[in-house]
Amino acid sequence: xxxxxxxxxxxxxxxxxxxxxxxxxxxxxxxxxxxxxxxxxxxxxxxxxxxxxxxxxxxxxxxxxxxxxxxxxxxxxxxxxxxxxxxxxxxxxxxxxxxxxxxxxxxxxxxxxxxxxxxxxxxxxxxxxxxxxxxxxxxxxxxxxxxxxxxxxxxxxxxxxxxxxxxxxxxxxxxxxxxxxxxxxxxxxxxxxxxxxxxxxxxxxxxxxxxxxxxxxxxxxxxxxxxxxxxxxxxxxxxxxxxxxxxxxxxxxxxxxxxxxxxxx
Amino acid sequence: xxxxxxxxxxxxxxxxxxxxxxxxxxxxxxxxxxxxxxxxxxxxxxxxxxxxxxxxxxxxxxxxxxxxxxxxxxxxxxxxxxxxxxxxxxxxxxxxxxxxxxxxxxxxxxxxxxxxxxxxxxxxxxxxxxxxxxxxxxxxxxxxxxxxxxxxxxxxxxxxxxxxxxxxxxxxxxxxxxxxxxxxxxxxxxxxxxxxxxxxxxxxxxxxxxxxxxxxxxxxxxxxxxxxxxxxxxxxxxxxxxxxxxxxxxxxxxxxxxxxxxxxx
Numbered sequence: 019x020x021x022x023x024x025x026x027x028x029x030x031x032x033x034x035x036x037x038x039x040x041x042x043x044x045x046x047x048x049x050x051x052x053x054x055x056x057x058x059x060x061x062x063x064x065x066x067x068x069x070x071x072x073x074x075x076x077x078x079x080x081x082x083x084x085x086x087x088x089x090x091x092x093x094x095x096x097x098x099x100x101x102x103x104x105x106x107x108x109x110x111x112x113x114x115x116x117x118x119x120x121x122x123x124x125x126x127x128x129x130x131x132x133x134x135x136x137x138x139x140x141x142x143x144x145x146x147x148x149x150x151x152x153x154x155x156x157x158x159x160x161x162x163x164x165x166x167x168x169x170x171x172x173x174x175x176x177x178x179x180x181x182x183x184x185x186x187x188x189x190x191x192x193x194x195x196x197x198x199x200x201x202x203x204x205x206x207x208x209x210x211x212x213x214x215x216x217x218x219x220x221x222x223x224x225x226x227x228x229x230x231x232x233x234x235x236x237x238x239x240x241x242x243x244x245x246x247x248x249x250x251x252x253x254x255x256x257x258x259x260x261x262x263x264x265x266x267x268x269x270x271x272x273x274x275x276x277x278x279x280x281x282x283x
Numbered sequence: 284x285x286x287x288x289x290x291x292x293x294x295x296x297x298x299x300x301x302x303x304x305x306x307x308x309x310x311x312x313x314x315x316x317x318x319x320x321x322x323x324x325x326x327x328x329x330x331x332x333x334x335x336x337x338x339x340x341x342x343x344x345x346x347x348x349x350x351x352x353x354x355x356x357x358x359x360x361x362x363x364x365x366x367x368x369x370x371x372x373x374x375x376x377x378x379x380x381x382x383x384x385x386x387x388x389x390x391x392x393x394x395x396x397x398x399x400x401x402x403x404x405x406x407x408x409x410x411x412x413x414x415x416x417x418x419x420x421x422x423x424x425x426x427x428x429x430x431x432x433x434x435x436x437x438x439x440x441x442x443x444x445x446x447x448x449x450x451x452x453x454x455x456x457x458x459x460x461x462x463x464x465x466x467x468x469x470x471x472x473x474x475x476x477x478x479x480x481x482x483x484x485x486x487x488x489x490x491x492x493x494x495x496x497x498x499x500x501x502x503x504x505x506x507x508x509x510x511x512x513x514x515x516x517x518x519x520x521x522x523x524x525x526x527x528x529x530x531x532x533x534x535x536x537x538x539x540x541x542x543x544x545x546x547x548x
Binding site: 028029030076078098099102106108109110111112113114140141142143144145146148150 | 364
């Protein structure tokens with residue numbers, strides 16, 4: 019018998035080779051499964067995630083599910099604090115854990131992914147935020163970037179904005195939100211969709227930056243879209259600025275009021 | 284002939300042995316003076332700072348002045364970008380540079396220091412903010428902490444809140460602001476005074492935390508003050524949560540509108 023637990027995860031992607039387990043370098047998934055295995059006393063604990071983030075990409079609200087043997091009689095608090103204990107001193111932290119049905123799947127039950135992309139827009143390099151923002155020295159025109167961003171909303175063939183190595187069967191995606199917001203020295207991109215193509219957010223940001231520095235006019239963003247050719251778009255923005263902010267499900271499983279899990283704090 | 288330049292500095296204190304040059308470990312001051320020396324072509328460039336922060340303490344608005352030989356004909360942009368160039372890849376960044384009179388002194392001309400102390404108040408350890416906040420698992424009562432903080436405002440003998448090793452000649456200080464603010468998972472302490480005793484901010488935060496977790500009543504903060512004995516106060520809060528946020532001068536030298544230094548961006 020299996021017990022399925024959903025976990026909300028924060029990590030600093032700087033020192034990891036992305037989410038997915040692989041032969042070269044340490045991945046978030048590997049560290050999570052190792053810690054879960056230690057907590058379980060040595061069982062292999064497989065995980066499925068809502069978003070397989072790339073090398074260097076961060077998360078403040080990643081969601082995954084882990085399948086534990088039911089015999090362990092775990093609690094939400096044990097899962098959260100126990101995995102966190104075995105994760106030390108890694109830059110990965112379980113923020114919450116909730117037991118879910120076996121029909122629930124962190125990847126396939128997700129109805130929306132929300133990403134944040136952060137540019138530090140000032141002449142001086144980041145000291146506090148090194149590795150956690152894209153440093154752009156030249157002042158960008160945020161209004162132009164936001165205007166261009168709005169032309170990408172809706173259902174489109176995003177071939178021009180996906181990595182050539184992207185393995186999704188269809189290049190069609192529906193972009194629900196792409197707001198470009200100035201906040202002191204920062205430019206924040208709030209991006210939402212049911213799902214994204216590989217590198218889609220970073221390629222859109224890389225293109226909008228070209229518009230923000232007046233290399234390209236506002237119209238270029240949608241012209242690139244219509245061209246359906248990756249070579250038309252701007253360079254891929256660095257991983258350091260990207261955060262998986264949240265994953266939404268039909269039921270907000272991490273809302274304590276819904277599940278009465280007030281005991282886990 | 285000497286040219287004096289004031290610089291505004293950001294740093295992540297995690298990897299440094301504090302501001303001041305010393306025999307063990309790398310200090311911010313050492314790296315700043317080394318980079319300034321490289322920029323000058325090998326001169327020794329002495330510096331004076333507004334706040335000699337301790338090991339592990341951060342800054343987002345530290346101020347120092349540097350004395351360069353006038354013959355170098357430096358500009359604000361050269362100072363900022365040149366020092367930043369030689370500082371790479373250190374977690375230290377010059378945010379702005381302004382030429383000042385020789386009568387101006389980063390330490391003695393300062394009329395106010397503003398500190399920020401950051402607690403991450405949640406059960407899960409920090410992943411993104413590791414080393415840049417004090418992680419406190421138990422939920423703290425922010426209202427009680429703020430109420431206690433207000434009893435410390437004004438001019439007092441802060442003997443109870445200063446490090447026993449503090450070398451200031453007088454324990455009298457005037458505390459102008461100590462606001463305790465809840466912001467999602469964070470508790471922020473905004474602290475302002477003309478000057479502080481050694482460890483004063485961290486000792487006040489350590490004491491307020493004891494009140495926030497209901498170990499002590501609100502009144503204890505002022506009782507400790509009146510007792511004039513360091514042993515009465517709470518433990519020193521960790522350096523990781525402390526940020527030197529800003530230093531104020533009679534004239535806001537870094538305000539571009541005052542000095543017409545719009546060219547430096």
